[in-house]
Amino acid sequence: MRDLPFTFTLPLPEVIPSRKDNHIQRRLSALSGQFLDQEAFAKMLARDDELIYEVYEIKRPEVEGELIMGVSIVHPGKVGREFYMTKGHFHSVLETSEIYYCLRGEGYMVMETPEGETCVEALTPGKVLYVAPGWAHRSVCTSRQEDLVTFFAYPANAGHDYGTIERTGFRKLVLDGPGGPEIVDNPRATDAATS
Amino acid sequence: MRDLPFTFTLPLPEVIPSRKDNHIQRRLSALSGQFLDQEAFAKMLARDDELIYEVYEIKRPEVEGELIMGVSIVHPGKVGREFYMTKGHFHSVLETSEIYYCLRGEGYMVMETPEGETCVEALTPGKVLYVAPGWAHRSVCTSRQEDLVTFFAYPANAGHDYGTIERTGFRKLVLDGPGGPEIVDNPRATDAATS
Numbered sequence: 001m002r003d004l005p006f007t008f009t010l011p012l013p014e015v016i017p018s019r020k021d022n023h024i025q026r027r028l029s030a031l032s033g034q035f036l037d038q039e040a041f042a043k044m045l046a047r048d049d050e051l052i053y054e055v056y057e058i059k060r061p062e063v064e065g066e067l068i069m070g071v072s073i074v075h076p077g078k079v080g081r082e083f084y085m086t087k088g089h090f091h092s093v094l095e096t097s098e099i100y101y102c103l104r105g106e107g108y109m110v111m112e113t114p115e116g117e118t119c120v121e122a123l124t125p126g127k128v129l130y131v132a133p134g135w136a137h138r139s140v141c142t143s144r145q146e147d148l149v150t151f152f153a154y155p156a157n158a159g160h161d162y163g164t165i166e167r168t169g170f171r172k173l174v175l176d177g178p179g180g181p182e183i184v185d186n187p188r189a190t191d192a193a194t195s
Numbered sequence: 196m197r198d199l200p201f202t203f204t205l206p207l208p209e210v211i212p213s214r215k216d217n218h219i220q221r222r223l224s225a226l227s228g229q230f231l232d233q234e235a236f237a238k239m240l241a242r243d244d245e246l247i248y249e250v251y252e253i254k255r256p257e258v259e260g261e262l263i264m265g266v267s268i269v270h271p272g273k274v275g276r277e278f279y280m281t282k283g284h285f286h287s288v289l290e291t292s293e294i295y296y297c298l299r300g301e302g303y304m305v306m307e308t309p310e311g312e313t314c315v316e317a318l319t320p321g322k323v324l325y326v327a328p329g330w331a332h333r334s335v336c337t338s339r340q341e342d343l344v345t346f347f348a349y350p351a352n353a354g355h356d357y358g359t360i361e362r363t364g365f366r367k368l369v370l371d372g373p374g375g376p377e378i379v380d381n382p383r384a385t386d387a388a389t390s
Contacts, residue, residue, distance in 0.1 A: 128204070131200050
C-alpha cells in the first residue's frame, strides 16, 4: 500500500493550514546575535521574549523524491531599525532549491552563497520566488502591521544548516529608513569575512 | 557563479505567469482515445480541434535538487458527459511527488498507482494537494464557465511517462450527472485490466 495523496487548505486571511504536523515558534531569544543593534535587542528581550515568526510544517519522509511544504509567518516589528526576520539557513544538502509563494504581506528574501554572492528579492502577494540550489535564505517582514506569509516547498532530503549563518550572519540587512526599507551591507559579516 | 534566484508573479484572474520558458497547448486531438464517449469525441473533433488545456512551465536543469514549476490551466467543457481534463501521467522516476496549489476554478485530481489503487481529490481555490510518490495524476475541470488553474511544483529529475495512461486510461472518470460531477469506474480500464 502506497502513501495516499492528501489535501489541505490555506484559508485567508490568517493562512494557517488546515493540516499541520509541526508548529515551530521562534521567539526573540532564538535570534540572539543576529540583529545588528545588540543594545536594542537586549532591551527588548529584558522586556519580553516576543514571538518573531512561526512555521507550520507538513512532514514527509526525508528522502529524495518527496517534498516538504508548509507556511511561514513572519510577524511585523523591528529590533532597532532592523525588521523582524527568520534565522535563515543553508540546506544541508547544498545543491537543493526551494520555492516560496507569497500569500500575504510584504517583505524580502535575503540570500547568499557560500562564495559570497548576494541576492535580495522583494516579496508581495502573488509572487513566486525560486531559491536556486546553493543559496542560504532568510525571510524579512517589512509590512508595518501585517504578517509576511509564504507557502514553501523543498526537496525532503534537503535538511537545514543554521550554524553557518549563526556564526557569520547574512551579508545584507534590511533596515527601516526614512524612505522605507533599505538593503545595506552587514558590517559584522564584513568583519568576519576579512578577519 | 551560481544560478541566481529569481521571482515571477501569478496575476489573477488569468494567472498567466509573468515568466514562462515553455507554453504547452493541448488540443482535443491530443486526447484521442482518452474520453469514454468516442462518438461524441469524433463529432467534436470533426467540427473543431478545441484547446482543452495549457501549461506554462518554468524550466530548470532536470537534476535532483532542482524543482520544476508552472501553471496548469484546464478550460471548461465536456466531451459527451465527461469533463475536459489533462492527459495525465506517471513520473518516469516513479518515486517522485508533486504539489498542486489551486488558484482558481473547481475540479478534481484523479490519481492511481501502478498497483491499481485509486484516489480522487476535489480542488478548489486555496487547496493544496500532495500527490505522493508513485501516483499517476490527471486534472479535471468541473467549473461550468471558469478555468481550473493550479500552480504546480515537482522534483526536476522526475520526467513524464504518458504512455502507460494512454494505453490503459485512468480507472476513474469524472462525468457530469443530474446532481453535479460523479466519480465513476472507467469500463474500458476494467476491460484492459481483466483482459
